[in-house]
Structure formats: structure tokens, C-alpha cells
Amino acid sequence: MLSLNALSPMLADSRTIDLSESGWIYEQRLSGCRLLAQTRTPTRSGKVQLQTRDGSDATGWFPEVVESLAQLKEGPCILDGVACVLDDRGRCDREGLSERAKRRGWYRGARPVFYFVFDLLMVQGADLTNEPLSQRKQRLARLLGTPLLNVIPVHHYERSEAVALLQQGKAQADFAGLMAKRGASIYKPGIRSADWVALNAQGPHERIPT
Template sequence: MGSGLPVYSPMLAQLGTMPEPDDCYAHEMKWDGVRALAYIEGGRLRLISRNAKDITAAYPETLGLARAVGGHDLVLDGEIVAFDERGRPSFEALQPRMHQRHEVKIAQLMTTVPVTFLLFDVLHVNAASSIAMPYTARRGLLEQLVERGAHWDVPPYYRDGGVHALAESRRLGFEGVVAKRLTSPYRPGRRSPDWVKVKNFRTQEVVVGGWKPGEGRRRGMIGSLLVGVYDQGRFRYAGSVGTGFTEATLRDLAERLASLERDTPPYDEEPPREEARGAHWVEPVLVGEVQYAEWTGEHRLRHPSWRGIREDKAPEEVTREE
């Protein structure tokens, strides 16, 4: 990562309800993007994803951040976000940026789908780690260190109550909020109750285990994806997803899944016969995200809708979010 800066893993939040008492927590908007740690050293920036991949090349408009930190060497935490036409963070809008590494195409996408790196924590400053500092001190330090730019920002957080913050996130059409205990240190690589994500709608990461051919307008394309999640090391079938796709998404998925074909279902338990009939099975390596209504008693997703591929997550990390 460079000669002076240690390697960190991002701290993770638990899914839950709004923690109390209110005055013990700050509340940040939950940005619907891709998590990234920024390593700034010697005036150069490297972006590292949650699963430790170098994603710097995908987001050239963020490179100027390295010149906006007063010459310090830093490790910063944040989310890379694309906004829709209404100004809301959009995971769907970000999809073409996440997968692209071709310089010319990236240059075109920077115009049509610009991104913003929203920073919310600082882990290291020059020769010193800051992870033991309380949240409020780290946020104050972050705001002092980073000069805002066209493609990076330190968004405000709420100190006037979680109910108000959640209502504001709903009004703005955001995914929800993250409540962070004011006194909490940064715990690299850990999912801690000091950070609680509270969602306005339910999302679930899934691993694709197969697909079924489409009919009617989708004849010759993928009709639905058969997905699963890991449960105590076992890969369990979680249902089929047939909505939320654009034609471009379906073409991209078909291309990705073609090389992953296998003869048998990858699940540790057989899917229902009627849902497995006519299915094409694939190695369970492609991770995506769905929005859904609820989990059924049979451990199936009810009314899931595809949101996009998650290249920042490993399949074995995908467990059911309660």
C-alpha cells in the first residue's frame, strides 16, 4: 500500500432499529454506493474496496482529493456515490462505473455518470493511527483535513435525533441512516453495535446460483435469476428474482454467467422442483443485491427486485440480514 501507511479493513455496521438514548449517537445518511478506503501518500491517491481490490482506475475524478488534504498522508473511509436525475444516491446509476476499467469508456462515463466520494471517517494521519479516538474527535479532524471539491465532500451528520434524521432520509428518498455512538473508536474489519444501519426499505445481498430462460419479450434472454445466501457455511436457496432488470443488465449478466455454467445446482439443499425445472446452473461466485418485501417462513425472499451487482463483496460474506 506504500511505505508509510498501514493497511486497514473498513468497520461495518449492524442492521437494526434506531438505538437509544438519542443523545449518545450521531446519525449519518446511508449512502447507496460502494465503500472505499482512500490511501493518500506522497500526494497520490489509491482507492481500495471493501474486499481489498484496487479500484482507483474506475474513478479518475476523485484523484484530486490527494491535493486537497494539506499535504498530509492519510487513510480515509467513505462511499463512492452516483446520483440519479433527482439528486438521490443511486446504486443502479453507479453500476456502469463499478465494472468499467477501459480508459476511453471511463472518460465518457465521467460525463454521463459522474461520481462523488463522500467521506465520513479518518483512520490514519501521517505517522499516527486515529482509530482509538472517539467518533466525534475523528469527525472533527476529518473536517479540518479535507478541503471540499467537485467530486469529494464531507457530508454533515445529525445531532438532533435519530427520528428526525430517518424522516429526513425518507423525505430525500435515501436508503436510510447509520447511527454511530459518539464515544466509539473505529474497529477495523469488525461489524460493531457501535454503528447501526437503519433502513427505509429492505435490501439483501445474494449470490447467483442459476438462471432460467425468459419468455415473451425476454425470449432468448435471462428471465430470472435463482439466488441464495450462506447460512452457517451452507449455501441455501433463497428464491428467484425476475424484476428490476434493464435489457443492458440482462445482456451483461448473460455474458458474466456464460463462463460459470455447471451441470448441477450449487446449493447445499435442492431447490423446489418446479423452480429448478429448465434452469441453467452456475458456480456461485457472482454477488448482487435485491430489494424485497420480507422473508417467508420457507426462507425465501418475497417480491425481490434486482438492484445490481456487488463486486465489492465476496460470496461467502453473503448471509441473511435479519
């Protein structure tokens, strides 16, 4: 069975890709803190653990996320996502998240953190890392089918939607870009893979078909 302490997140490459190529799905890039999360079975104590990209234990930093994930009944699970603080317009607020992370816990007047989940690496103890991303996405959608407070599944787009978002985003200073991921890709912990590509809306990192 996978162990959170032995895992590092899969990382994205930065290169030019052809958006007319089939087999890719796209997600909006989020400005936040990359987190892996492990839940336990409901009968065990210490059900949830959060871990940053560098392996730091962040379980006590964001108790509202821990409390929400503890409600999952299909444990043990391992999820991959990004912790964000949102502003009044629903945009990622880097300064707000930095303040929460710096304080290492809840405090009076703290702004809530939301955990945006985009991948599922283990469910009910079964290792999913060798399954295609498209199948992991389907399992994640089922797992988070019942809404949880402070836990949000990340929506993914097909090519036509991604092209429109990138074209519109070039005129928006707060649009960070997209993540392109091969639907057939397996999860490679700690690897910077060409199967995941960061597309910057403000730079020439993709060929957009006309």
C-alpha cells in the same frame, strides 16, 4: 503507520436501538461503493490509492476522485467513505455507479463519481483509529475545510434531527435510512460492531420516542 493494504472497513450491525439514548450521532445512508482511500505526502509519487471493501484496488476506476484527493496537503492520510453517482435530483444512482465500476475507468460520456467521506483513520501519518469518532469527525472537518471537487464530507445529525428524518423518510421510497454511530466509538477495522447500527427507514429497526 497504518497501511491501506492491511485495512478492512469497519462494518455496521443491524439491530434495534433506542433513539432516546444519548451519545449517538447519525448520518444518512448512501447507496454506493464503500471505499478506503490513502493519500501520500505531496513530495511522493503515486499519492492516492483507492481500495474496495473486499480489498480490490480501485485506484484506476474513478480518476476524478483520485485527482481531487491528490490535492490534500496533510498526507499521508487514510479516509473511509462511499463512492456514488448522483442523478439529476442529487440522489444516489445505483445503476449509474454500477456502470462506472464495471468499466473500471474513465470513458467518453462517463457520469462523474463523488466520494462521500465520513471517517478519517490517519492524518499526517498518525493513527486515529483509537480516537473517539467525535474527535475523528472534527479532524475530518478541518482536513476537508477547503472544498475539493468530487470529494464531499458527510454531514452528521443529532438525535432530534435523526428522529425527524426517519419519520419523514418512511414515506419516501428513495430514502435508505440512517447510520447510527456512538460518538465515543473507536474504529475497529474489519469488525461488525454494535457501535455502528444501520437504521432502515422502511423497517422497525429503532424505537422512536414520542
